[in-house]
C-alpha cells in the first residue's frame with residue numbers, strides 16, 4: 168500500500184475546515200489543518216505535505232500570498248485555492264501566480280476529490296520523470312551509447328578493447344553519428360575515467376585563438392594577455408583530450424600538435440618553460456583524412472600519429488536495427504523533459520522512421536523525436552507527428568533490402584546475411600537454405616564478423 172497523501176487545508180472558517188477534514192479523511196487522505204496563512208506556511212516548512220488547499224480570503228496572509236510563499240518554500244507542492252463566489256478575478260490572478268486550480272465555494276464533494284486526485288497524479292508523474300531523467304543523465308555522463316545492431320556492437324567491442332590503452336584513437340564517421348559520444352565512452356571506460364575529459368573543437372576557432380586555447384599563454388604573450396592562462400592540454404592532464412573536427416587544424420598548428428603527441432611536451436604561448444603532460448588524445452573527423460593526406464592538405468606524420476587505432480562509426484542507415492531502440496530512448500528522454508506521458512510509437516510511425524535514410528544520422532533522429540514529443544496528441548507518436556520528409560518515406564516491404572550503388576560487395580553480403588538472420592529469428596539452418604549456402608559457411612561468416620576489426624590504420 169502506498170503512503171496516504173498528506174493534504175494541508177488552510178481556512179479561517181472552522182466549519183469548512185472540519186467538513187473538509189471529515190470528507191478527505193474518509194477518502195483515505197491524511198489531513199493537516201491550519202487556521203490562517205502563517206500557520207499554513209509554518210506547517211509547509213516542516214515538510215511532508217503533498218498538496219495545499221487554501222482559502223483565498225483570510226486574516227493575515229491572503230491565499231495569494233500563501234501561494235507565492237508556498238512556491239518558494241516547496242516548489243513541487245501544488246496549491247488549490249478555495250474562493251468564495253464573486254472573486255473570480257482574484258482566482259484568475261491566482262492561476263497566473265501558479266495555482267494548480269481553484270474551487271468556488273460552495274463546492275461539491277466529487278468535484279473536490281477529482282481535483283485533488285488529478286493534482287496528486289500530476290505530482291507523481293513529475294517526480295517519476297525527474298528520477299528517470301536523473302538516472303538517464305548519470306548514464307549519459309558515463310557515456311552510454313545505445314544500439315543493438317551487429318555493426319554497433321562490433322564498434323562497441325572495439326571501444327572496450329582500446330579504452331584501456333593510452334593509444335591515440337581516430338574516430339571517423341558522418342556528421343551526427345555519435346563520434347563525440349564514442350570519445351566520451353572511451354574516456355569513461357579507461358583507467359583515466361576519474362581524470363578530466365576536455366573537448367576542443369578545432370574548427371570553431373581561428374588559428375591563433377585555437378593555439379592559445381590548446382597550449383595556454385603567459386602574461387603579455389600578446390596584446391590583451393593580461394594574465395597567465397592554462398591551455399586545454401594542461402587542463403586535460405591525467406585525462407583525455409578530445410580533438411574534434413581535427414581535419415580543420417591549420418598547417419601551422421599541425422606540427423605543434425604532433426610534438427605534443429610525440430614528446431608529451433610543449434610551451435605556453437610567450438613562455439619558455441617546457442610543460443610536460445600526461446594526456447590521452449582522441450580525435451574525430453567527418454572528413455576523409457587519408458584522402459586529405461594524399462592531397463597534401465593534412466600532414467602525413469600527424470595522420471599516422473593520430474591514427475594508431477581507427478574507429479569507424481557507421482551511419483544510421485547502415486544499422487537500421489538501432490533506429491527503433493534509439494527512437495524509444497529519445498522518446499523517453501524528451502517525454503520526461505517535457506512532462507509528457509508518451510509510451511511509444513504507432514506501428515506505422517515506426518515503419519516510416521525505419522524507412523527513412525537519416526542523412527543527419529542520430530542527431531537528426533534525436534531532433535525529430537524531440538519535435539514529435541512536443542507535437543504528439545496521444546500516448547503514441549504517430550505519422551502525423553513526424554516531419555513531412557519522414558512521414559512520406561515509403562517503407563520497404565518486409566524482406567526487401569535496399570543497397571546503394573557503390574556499396575562494397577563484402578558489406579552487401581554482410582547486410583544480406585544479417586537481414587536474413589533477422590527475418591529467420593536467428594535460425595542459421597534456415598538462413599543458409601534461403602541464401603543457398605552451407606550452414607557452416609553462415610557460422611564461419613558470423614565468427615569472422617565478431618572478431619573486432621583491427622584499427623584499420625594506413
Ligand SMILES: Nc1ncnc2c1ncn2[C@@H]1O[C@H](COP(=O)(O)OP(=O)(O)OP(=O)(O)O)[C@@H](O)[C@H]1O
Nearest residue numbers: 312313314341342343344345346347348453529530
Ligand atoms: N548510440 C547512441 N546512443 C545514444 N545517443 C546517441 C548515440 N549516438 C549519438 N547519440 C546522440 O546524438 C547526438 C549527436 O551525437 P554526437 O554529437 O556524438 O555526434 P558527432 O558524430 O560528434 O556529430 P558531428 O559530426 O556533427 O559533431 C548527441 O546528442 C548524442 O548524445
Ligand SMILES: [Mg+2]
Nearest residue numbers: 346347411451
Ligand atoms: Mg561532434
